Amino acid sequence: MSADPIPLAQALMRCPSVTPAEAGALDVCETALAALGFAVRRHKFGAVDNLYARRGQARPNFCFAGHLDVVPPGEGWASDPFSPEIRDGKLYGRGAADMKTAIAAMIAGTENFLASKGNFEGSISFLLTCDEEGAAVDGTKRVLETLAAEGETLDHCLVGEPTSEERVGDTIKNGRRGSLNVAITMEGKQGHVAYPQRAINPVTALIETAAALKARKLDDGALGFGPSNLEITSIDAGNIAHNVIAARASLKLNIRFNTNHSGDSLFAWIKETAETASARVGARASFVIPSQSVCFFTPPGEFTALVSEAVRESFGFAPELATTGGTSDARFIRNYCPVVELGLRNETAHMVDEHCAVEDVRTLARCYEAVLRRYFAA
Ligand SMILES: [Zn+2]
Missing domain, CATH: 3.30.70.360 (Alpha-Beta Plaits)
Structure with a gap:
């Protein structure tokens, strides 16, 4: 039976992790990743807590990255923004699109990959921060500097920001203005x-x-x-x-x-x-x-093709590469390795009644699993 990302997504959304508070969200991920055999380390800088986890020592090291902090809920929600609710096949709550669900999909996708693959040549890692929606000073940037100083190498990275426009999987961001x-x-x-x-x-x-x-x-x-x-x-x-x-x-x-x-x-x-x-x-x-x-660009090539193929396999159509939209932590990661962003629809991100389709989160988890399968295909 394959792992379902929804219960994990709901557990993360129950944590009121408005920037820079982790409010238990990192703890939830730490527990889930440790259970999958990841060596988990927390990196706290000032008020910001971060997590880096790695399973395996060999290269290549494929990294999933994202943020667990959310913007303040604002007023006028139909249900409590921090009590996730499923109505008509949609999951409502702060972080449903941007981007706790994607992190749940990454973890579930990894669990399913490990269950089907057993041993593989290389490492999988997670870089999770609570400082993306704020100053972005003590989050991803600081963790990457620390890891680099320790000799840790990331070979490729996928960020789970909500990049999709009309339907999930239609857009991969390979750069940002x-x-x-x-x-x-x-x-x-x-x-x-x-x-x-x-x-x-x-x-x-x-x-x-x-x-x-x-x-x-x-x-x-x-x-x-x-x-x-x-x-x-x-x-x-x-x-x-x-x-x-x-x-x-x-x-x-x-x-x-x-x-x-x-x-x-x-x-x-x-x-x-x-x-x-x-x-x-x-x-x-x-x-x-x-x-x-800064502006960054990952030129179309082997890595973007691999992620595009995983989308085609999971969603049934080919995504577009785009560089539109706001900034993300990928701008820091690109100094260390090629990075792309792929996640749910951004339609309700930061809005009142933020939501996503439950089935989209499950398909995204299968897509992330397909990325790992293709990446580690020996
Ligand atoms: Zn985001």
């Missing part, structure tokens, strides 16, 4: 709108900056990626008066970028553009980068 957030503060000189010659209007400098930034076509796309895009998300002087030129104004922007750029090169361009505009009116620009993430 980079993201850069920049906040510009322009300092001018307050004054009367009737006497602008005595004031320095920081809004003028920001409008000019915004126009110059938007006027540039960043690129036409790159292998595996669409064109990079810049969006101004706010221009604000916090000014309640109509007859006053404000002393200070701020602009916020985000760029989603492909392999043609780096966060550094884009920031240098933004800085130069804003400084040119500020110099023209005599204002002074300062900059903050609230957050940024």
